[in-house]
Amino acid sequence: MDSGFNLVRILLFCEDEEKMIKYFMQRGVLKNTMNCPKCDGQMKRVNSFWRCWKLIKGKKGKHQCQGVVSIRHKSWFAKSKLPMKTIMAVTYMMLYNYERQAIAWELDVNLETITNWLGFLREVNIPTTIRTKPQEGERAALGA
Numbered sequence: 001m002d003s004g005f006n007l008v009r010i011l012l013f014c015e016d017e018e019k020m021i022k023y024f025m026q027r028g029v030l031k032n033t034m035n036c037p038k039c040d041g042q043m044k045r046v047n048s049f050w051r052c053w054k055l056i057k058g059k060k061g062k063h064q065c066q067g068v069v070s071i072r073h074k075s076w077f078a079k080s081k082l083p084m085k086t087i088m089a090v091t092y093m094m095l096y097n098y099e100r101q102a103i104a105w106e107l108d109v110n111l112e113t114i115t116n117w118l119g120f121l122r123e124v125n126i127p128t129t130i131r132t133k134p135q136e137g138e139r140a141a142l143g144a
């Protein structure tokens with residue numbers, strides 16, 4: 001997250017959920033494919049969810065699986081319940097050493113939640129995708 005991003009760009013970019021999802025899929029932060037946790041079938045993405053409609057043979061005949069998981073499943077974003085946009089902004093602000101109180105105030109999130117997430121961020125590796133600057137083609141998409 002060097003020169004391509006600043007706080008305003010992050011927030012604007014994350015406004016467009018589809019664009020944000022595609023960007024993170026391209027860069028491997030979100031999974032490109034998902035297997036259903038119920039039946040292991042290939043799931044289809046519908047907006048911010050993976051869904052499964054596989055027909056399954058059961059004792060009472062065939063039924064549809066209807067498995068569903070969030071787009072964040074098994075990704076770095078799954079570690080928090082905060083919106084992805086807020087996670088991005090908190091991460092950015094942490095990398096630039098903003099005070100906890102400032103992060104909580106600017107993003108309208110309570111201080112305890114911010115403290116927990118910052119603790120988590122110190123323990124894990126922030127995906128390099130998120131901390132490094134976007135590639136040439138991506139910079140245009142980000143408005144950078």
Ligand SMILES: [Zn+2]
Pocket residue numbers: 036037038039040041052053054065066067
């Ligand atoms: Zn399924």
